Amino acid sequence: MDFLSAVVTLFLIMDPLGNVPVFLAVLKQVSPERRRKILVREVLIAYAVLLFFLLVGEQVLALLQIQQETISIAGGIVLFLIALRMIFPQHGAVADASEGEPLVVPLAIPLIAGPSTLATLLLLRADTESMAELWLATTVAWCATAAILIAAPFFYRALGERGLVAMERLMGMVLVMISVQMFLNGVATFMAR
Secondary structure, eight states, X not given: OOHHHHHXXXXXXXXXXXXXXXXXXXXXXXXXXXXXXXXXXXXXXXXXXXXXXXXXXXXXXXXXXXXXXXXXXHHHHHHHHHHHHHHSOOTTOSOOOOSSOOBSBTIIIIIISOHHHHHHHHXXXXXXXXHHHXXXXXXXXXXXXXHHHHTHHHHHHHHHHHHHHHHHHHHHHHHHHHHHHHHHHHHHHHHHO
16 A cells, blocks of 8 residues: 555544544533643544554564455455444444543544554555555654644534534545455455465
8 A cells, every 4th residue: 555545544544524523522521721732632642552553563463473465354344344334323423521531532542543543554564565654654644633633623613513424424435445445455465375
């Protein structure tokens, strides 16, 4: 997968526009002055988790003796399921606002650095020769996600609830195509053996 594809895939999986209402719901009990500090802290924690997983992901694959085509097929299936949830969300799936100030959960993990993002990092790591390029792709996707989430109140006012839902569904459609391609690449690699 090339650099731009990796950035777009990671950005779509992190789903910042879809997470704006969730972030705002979780932080609605927090004062507006404190909200920005919490958002910055949570996106930085998520970045640290992503980088840690990026560094140890290859060792995890080696330890579990998982081959690249297995990750590609499984990653395609998981991404497809995530995309379906983005396109056809379940009612009541938004996290309830927690009492007090959130720390790590649910904002940093799983909303930004969730299982699907970490699995995608494993897939991309197995598919990429340049660790620096993958780190840069992860950083670019994270920066775009962080910028949107930190500006969550602005995006909510500008797009409204319906606009955010429409954007999330559009991202879901693109993610469906990426997931099918990942699946087909894994099957093709397996069949070529």
